[in-house]
Amino acid sequence: MGTLVGHVAPGLGFLLIGLWHLFNHIKLHALNSHSYVSPPWFPSSKFKYLELLLIMAGSLASISMELFIGPDRHQPFDPDGTIPSNHLHNFEHSSISMTFFLYAAFAIVLDRIAAASRARYALTQLLAAVAFAQQLLLFHLHSADHDGPEGQYHLLLQLIVLVSLTTTLMGIGLPNSFTVSFTRSLSVLFQGVWLVAMGFMLWTPGLVPKGCFMNLEEGHQVVRCSSHEALHRAVSLVNIQFSWYLIGITVFGMSLYLGLVKVYAGKTQYFSLGEEEEDEVESNDDVESQKKSVRGNATSFIHVGKSFSPIDMER
Template sequence: MGTLVGHVAPGFGFLLIGLWHLFNHIKLHALNPKSYKGPSWFPSAKFRYIELVLIMVGSTASVAMELFIGPERHQPLDPDGTIPSNHLHNFEHSSISITFFLYAACAIILDRARVQAQFELTQLLGAIAFAQQLLLFHLHSADHMGPEGQYHLLLQILVFVSVSTALIGIVLPHSFLVNFVRSVSIFFQGLWLIVMGFMLWTPSLIPKGCYMNDEDGHMVVRCSSHEALHRAISLVNIEFSWFIIGVTVFAVSLYLVLVKVYGEKKVEYFSLGNEDEESNDDVESQKSGAFDHSSKSFIQVGKIFSQNDMER
């Protein structure tokens, strides 16, 4: 992290995983509303562990970028083997990625072992990964007093929601709402990371009165005055509130569409007894009508014969 690509790339990963979970949780609940139980991850038809493998690949790429590709000497240590101050955040970000790698790897192992507490342990590992992310973002070594700090502060709210819902999901595995909120929070995390990358490292998008400053080889947004800083932070808050509205509309709309597509089809049941009674009534009425008509015809014929006899 610390660059546009460093935020957009992992953000895109979170966004895809969140969208994948959101889609599958809604679909699963629409198909089985009474027996619904939200899994920790969703297997694919062609390759069962595609989601977990992608998490492992993304985490590995993140660690490689932070510790080996990004640094000028392609390694984060000083010549004496110590960690320099300007690379502390690289180790923090790598620790987050390693924790997510551990979650995905253990999820595969638990699934292969088919242990009884597979779901609970997998959920707990996911909660630990999010808790690690929340802890390191909260205790970040970088100076987050400016607009970047406000972006990270709001990101921590989303991570906290992910941690909370992951833990609650252990106790309430059949709650669709818990899994729905967690999926939306993961999706929102990815979206917010992408927004951070563009808003903080695109010069044309820097708030008025602020500028990009090179500090220890990293570009950081600084503001020229307290008023400019206050304005920049307020703009971040407004931006976040707008994204809350947009994500909410998107999530609810997706739910309505998928429920309409995959929801249970209502079958109309008719009472056969009533239909038989009605049909019997119709048949009887038709029979009685025919009998009345035939009886009337017989009476009329009788009258004609009696008149002929009298004339004779």
């Protein structure tokens, strides 16, 4: 990070993952509103672990850029083996990326080894929460000088990460809550949008607020303001920008929900009481099984003129 590309590239990654999760959670809930269970990640139709492998590849690329490609000597240490002060933030950023890499790697291992255990979903959610907690901690205790507009951008970013962390932890105990999953996906999407906005607003000279300028400090371009009034104006503009983005993300999320529900909710089918219900408990915590439950026998309905809620035939 610390550059336009350093913010835009990971921002696009968060944006795409958030959008992918938002779409799939809405679709899954629309198709299985009565048996919805929130998965921590979604398999793709072509390759099951594509999402997780992309997270791992992006994390490795970020670590390589921070520690080996970005530094002038292509390694982050001083000749005496110590970490120079101007590379502390490189280690902080790479630590965040390493935690997300571990989340994706263990998610694959848990899915392959503990596929029959329901605990794998909770443990995967816990790993995601650890990654968000690491992200929040290191952004809050960042070694870089985040005074002025840059500091305000990072402060507001921490609020979004806090929402991602909180909803991820809530998802462990509330796996059937669509609202929790929806909010978490929307917050990850917002993280991506905000990181992209930071990259352009802080490292594009033409977008620097009036009365402020870009200054080279310790090998990095930093936005500084010429007066207290200019600084106050710049920080206020960041707050206004955040509020507009929040409104836009909210409108987008609700519009996407309404659109997808209209498309997929009508595909729910109803079946007679003769349909089997034996696999209902076992299939609900699996994404593919949830999708099949719309066509198969995961949920049974009485359909005589009108449809009613599921009925336990043993009562």
